[in-house]
Amino acid sequence: MIRNGVKQRWAEGKPVLNGWLSIANSFSAEIMAAQGYDSITIDLQHGIVGYDGAVPMLQAMRASGVTPLVRVPWLDPADIMKALDAGAYGVICPMINTRAEAERLVSYVRYPPAGVRSFGPSRALFSAGPGYAAEADDEIICLAMIETAQAYENLEDILATPGLDGVYIGPADLTLGLQGKRYAPGFDRREPEMIEAIKTILHAAHRAGKRAALHNGTPDYAAEAVGWGFDLVTVSNDVRLLAGAAEASVRTFREL
Amino acid sequence: MIRNGVKQRWAEGKPVLNGWLSIANSFSAEIMAAQGYDSITIDLQHGIVGYDGAVPMLQAMRASGVTPLVRVPWLDPADIMKALDAGAYGVICPMINTRAEAERLVSYVRYPPAGVRSFGPSRALFSAGPGYAAEADDEIICLAMIETAQAYENLEDILATPGLDGVYIGPADLTLGLQGKRYAPGFDRREPEMIEAIKTILHAAHRAGKRAALHNGTPDYAAEAVGWGFDLVTVSNDVRLLAGAAEASVRTFREL
Amino acid sequence: MIRNGVKQRWAEGKPVLNGWLSIANSFSAEIMAAQGYDSITIDLQHGIVGYDGAVPMLQAMRASGVTPLVRVPWLDPADIMKALDAGAYGVICPMINTRAEAERLVSYVRYPPAGVRSFGPSRALFSAGPGYAAEADDEIICLAMIETAQAYENLEDILATPGLDGVYIGPADLTLGLQGKRYAPGFDRREPEMIEAIKTILHAAHRAGKRAALHNGTPDYAAEAVGWGFDLVTVSNDVRLLAGAAEASVRTFREL
Amino acid sequence: MIRNGVKQRWAEGKPVLNGWLSIANSFSAEIMAAQGYDSITIDLQHGIVGYDGAVPMLQAMRASGVTPLVRVPWLDPADIMKALDAGAYGVICPMINTRAEAERLVSYVRYPPAGVRSFGPSRALFSAGPGYAAEADDEIICLAMIETAQAYENLEDILATPGLDGVYIGPADLTLGLQGKRYAPGFDRREPEMIEAIKTILHAAHRAGKRAALHNGTPDYAAEAVGWGFDLVTVSNDVRLLAGAAEASVRTFREL
Amino acid sequence: MIRNGVKQRWAEGKPVLNGWLSIANSFSAEIMAAQGYDSITIDLQHGIVGYDGAVPMLQAMRASGVTPLVRVPWLDPADIMKALDAGAYGVICPMINTRAEAERLVSYVRYPPAGVRSFGPSRALFSAGPGYAAEADDEIICLAMIETAQAYENLEDILATPGLDGVYIGPADLTLGLQGKRYAPGFDRREPEMIEAIKTILHAAHRAGKRAALHNGTPDYAAEAVGWGFDLVTVSNDVRLLAGAAEASVRTFREL
Amino acid sequence: MIRNGVKQRWAEGKPVLNGWLSIANSFSAEIMAAQGYDSITIDLQHGIVGYDGAVPMLQAMRASGVTPLVRVPWLDPADIMKALDAGAYGVICPMINTRAEAERLVSYVRYPPAGVRSFGPSRALFSAGPGYAAEADDEIICLAMIETAQAYENLEDILATPGLDGVYIGPADLTLGLQGKRYAPGFDRREPEMIEAIKTILHAAHRAGKRAALHNGTPDYAAEAVGWGFDLVTVSNDVRLLAGAAEASVRTFREL
Numbered sequence A, B, C, D, E, F: 001m002i003r004n005g006v007k008q009r010w011a012e013g014k015p016v017l018n019g020w021l022s023i024a025n026s027f028s029a030e031i032m033a034a035q036g037y038d039s040i041t042i043d044l045q046h047g048i049v050g051y052d053g054a055v056p057m058l059q060a061m062r063a064s065g066v067t068p069l070v071r072v073p074w075l076d077p078a079d080i081m082k083a084l085d086a087g088a089y090g091v092i093c094p095m096i097n098t099r100a101e102a103e104r105l106v107s108y109v110r111y112p113p114a115g116v117r118s119f120g121p122s123r124a125l126f127s128a129g130p131g132y133a134a135e136a137d138d139e140i141i142c143l144a145m146i147e148t149a150q151a152y153e154n155l156e157d158i159l160a161t162p163g164l165d166g167v168y169i170g171p172a173d174l175t176l177g178l179q180g181k182r183y184a185p186g187f188d189r190r191e192p193e194m195i196e197a198i199k200t201i202l203h204a205a206h207r208a209g210k211r212a213a214l215h216n217g218t219p220d221y222a223a224e225a226v227g228w229g230f231d232l233v234t235v236s237n238d239v240r241l242l243a244g245a246a247e248a249s250v251r252t253f254r255e256l
């Protein structure tokens, strides 16, 4: 089985730069896969992408060697197992709030006896190379999103879940969850209490022997997060990159 | 944020005429959006439409100004939140049978602290105009379908759910639920006990300060329902309109 | 090979009632195929349908037994042959203006030595039953649209084309072609000179031993056309049927 | 309502040969439907197929008369009811581990009062012929997959579920569930303890008056299973048939 | 009929800023349509987009009010007329090399007697507002691409074509055409002989009373081109904007 | 630019084994690409595949390293150039009957001054690696199908076309063309006059310094053809492989 590039970089002590796809098109996925990310995540939660749209995106990224991940829409065994069968090397699961939910997440990505994943990796048998049945449990990663007040309270419990690879912080939801509508939701928080919350999660993860990941809006903030110790950082997504570049191009032209 | 036309009409004391889409095509959606409905619902439950088919339909209706709603397949946070992120201004949720289910429904369509909706309105940020994060909780509506014996028993409880905008009656299921297979399922019930059940729900909703909506087969029955006091009436759907018109055209020709 | 229902009805001296599809969806096609038409044409010219959209429509209509036809976008061998390979039992070709064009049309739908159609009926081998290679030339029909001033002038020449099954009148284009913008384009012409032109084509076709077909907006006009002698009449299409029925439903409701 | 071919063969005392689709294409479905299977199942669990991809496959198989079944991704009412509304004549549900789960499965496929299926068979009204509302509960079948250690323990309980038509054995998962990773997952088990487990399920099913089905890799093993008494056997799937035939063709060429 | 924004800006003496789409997705089209372009062109020639992919893109851009144009794959009546029927307000046609080709282009976009466009604006009747039949010939624009040595030689002839709105320069092909492989193909030419060629076309167009348009890679070059007198300038496309922004984001992160 | 594997094998004196795709699905394409073919051709002529369906197939095959070819529907510059821009490494063009047609074919696949291909390899820039503009003319191959009586007569003329890489024999059409309906169309001809015709083309090609390719139904015939000297042999296609394997599986089961 082809190794999981995310785990390999982690084993080498290197942070992972993750790209993010919200546009349901295989050509934009292929373009993004050529830009130098270590891993790219198809966002089936907030992305405007469903399962039928995601499969050709996974296929179009295969040749690049970038590690394909999927953010699933919710803690649902069908969605998680279908993403893995289609070739994803890991799932990021939103809104994990309790130890029980974290355990369910782990169980959905591991074959028995470690979990309850059903066997039938129809595309993965082609895309992941030989040895899938024996090695998938070791290669596939699962990251629980910590992004609510409840999750923050249950942080230690969640982090103690065997088989969980790490946690992934969604700063927009975490801000909403911890502060309500006091601050506008978004990435790259600068409020001291949010930075403290983010670092609290980071350090608790590392104490528990887990990886910590952060969703970011800009490369600068992401680099800062890596400096804090984050193991994986997502920077922006296809929608923001496209909209931002087009808006800048139009503005530049209009001002000339 | 662009105002919710359904709420606006209600604020003006006017009933809402709702169209219904079960064909997964963006051109038929664009055609329907030009016919004068106040709102149009894409039916992800019984319609032959999945998420990947629904997105272009929402886009094709945007220019018309008609208010886009979605009937979700079931009380499932992923389906509900994906519909809203894709730009729906409201969800109609089938088979709400208890107060607990109604509370879950409300929680899925409101951001914290009112609910647990996850933040990431990827398309809505484009389609709904500025201010989405701050105003979505006020603009988005959620309607619980009352269509089983259990729901009918729990009616008062369900209607007392804070944040629920109203109830939506599915006459086919309600007839099955209350009468079993005694009557053929369908809309536009004429059995006295069914009319009584429908009016019971209507009046209970209004007493609870909620809106009441009814699914109808014909404009005549819908107009009658508005006379009873219904706030939103759906009349037929794309499948029945097309089949009915084609059948009538063929029959007319054959008889000439 | 399953017989061509259009030819069968013609052999029995009966007129053919043809439906028309401009919405690229297999469910709307399946619905239309259940309404009693003798044949149904997928409109790849003015319909909002391309080849990739048309194939599932052909498949969805197969079970109904309705005879599937395709109006191709133009006199182009690729489009014509692909439609036939996908299972169409006939092509209606727009804008045939000369004998040479009519001959090209015929050549594209017949295998050598009668024509130049390339062999490879990939789907037709499944959908049309055994015997395709031997019988297709006899079963497949081709109709040349007469809808320009030039075609009207060359009418006798076009009608003398061996292998051409008949002509199909597009009244909107024919009106534009013969009268310019003097009249609004549309079906169901009532101007005496247009009725005369239509009847001229009809009678010339019959004199030449060819079939004559007319595109109509209403069953009444179509029935009248059958009275004049037309062999195939199209009545309306999915777009107009859906829009008309929805508009009438909304109007009825608003007026109640 | 068109009769369920699977139930008809069972009533005649004949075993059912079931095909299996994991490629999301309506033409490959149409091809498979021409090969002589009694029923064909679209695999929405491990197949690389989502709902939007499955609908045209159901349509493309309709003309063949083969009985269309769906394996749903999980025990989820939305997925199950959408498959039935789209015209499936039965569902195979993975990972049924308890009596309670089996009861939920049954409830999702039966209308009240037998179950909780919501009424709205949008496509089935066209594809299944008249009488759907009255007859669907009798024609639609549901099979619970027995494929975990927990299910094996609860076998008698599950089999006692009223309304359940039978059980379907997934040998790959069952081997994983009963033996862990001791054996490679796969079909056509030859280990004595696995054959015993398979026969135990078969005989328990028959004792309980239920049908028993088995997923197989080869026609030989399937024929053997029929000899043991199995009522329905699946043989291979489109992916394995295509890959196997292509691999054999390439190998033959290379060796010549 | 809704006015053509390109013609309106030209009538006001303002240059048009045109966006360019090569990714076949309706959400990326909707995003691009929100960035402030005056017009946006779907590239059916070199874009990875076919007709079936382009229709939802046109629909998704409708609400923005941006003027939708299409670059067709070639001088082919089917492609040109289908683009217009689907709602495009203009076509840019590649590789127009002679007066005869320019005349054919004009004829395909105008109804008789001005041209040979066939009548049936199925979607345009919905998207363009009332009056299409009477006004389309005045609103729809056609631009001939001048991008070969032959076209350059025939420039005056081509520009004298009645009904042609203007010429559109493709600098990559023009460089190849005039210089062979001496220079790498691309936009934003700086070679004196290429600037001269570009200005020669510009001035010839204006002398002939036609508009001149230029494809550009950067807003700076486009602004310079407007300074030279160009009436419409395209700046970059979705592929380059996305790839460029992602590449810059990755590089910035890697360098921090 | 990544080298063309077909040319590389030819340079090494080895024959090329070519696969063939007629099912419009990216997963079946990915499966086929894993079976050991040297090149795989997507059949846009007789395959049930259009442009929008072919792009994800090209993407899904990219990781395999198999050389992707396209059979275009006809000698049409738009179809040919779009296939190349989407990443095809060669085109097989049906029904080339004259030297003039062969010259047009060559011109469509070569950039000026060798041909008239328009520059804009949108996907190929990503999939083919750096250097495309400079090297594509050397890497891309074009094969003219010889499959009519007229082509057979003009064989020497066609083969003398500069820039043409070779000829590809379609035995079904060639049999129809040379023998009319005397023999059933199909591959693997055994009639002496057809074998002679095939060998005549083969030897003429080699005398002219061109490659010769043959479409075959079985590996045995293909191996025999390689023995005769053919440089590229296609064996069967996805449709026949799938149908054949399924039919054999069903038959085997039924007979056991």
Ligand SMILES: [Mg+2]
Pocket (backbone or CB within 6 Å): A094, A145, A147, A170, A172, A173, B118, B119, B120
């Ligand atoms: Mg979140």
Ligand SMILES: [Mg+2]
Pocket (backbone or CB within 6 Å): B094, B145, B147, B170, B172, B173, D118, D119, D120
């Ligand atoms: Mg209901």
Ligand SMILES: [Mg+2]
Pocket (backbone or CB within 6 Å): C094, C145, C147, C170, C172, C173, E118, E119, E120
């Ligand atoms: Mg016409």
Ligand SMILES: [Mg+2]
Pocket (backbone or CB within 6 Å): A118, A119, A120, D094, D145, D147, D170, D172, D173
């Ligand atoms: Mg299983």
Ligand SMILES: [Mg+2]
Pocket (backbone or CB within 6 Å): E094, E145, E147, E170, E172, E173, F118, F119, F120
């Ligand atoms: Mg160009």
Ligand SMILES: [Mg+2]
Pocket (backbone or CB within 6 Å): C118, C119, C120, F094, F145, F147, F170, F172, F173
């Ligand atoms: Mg051929």
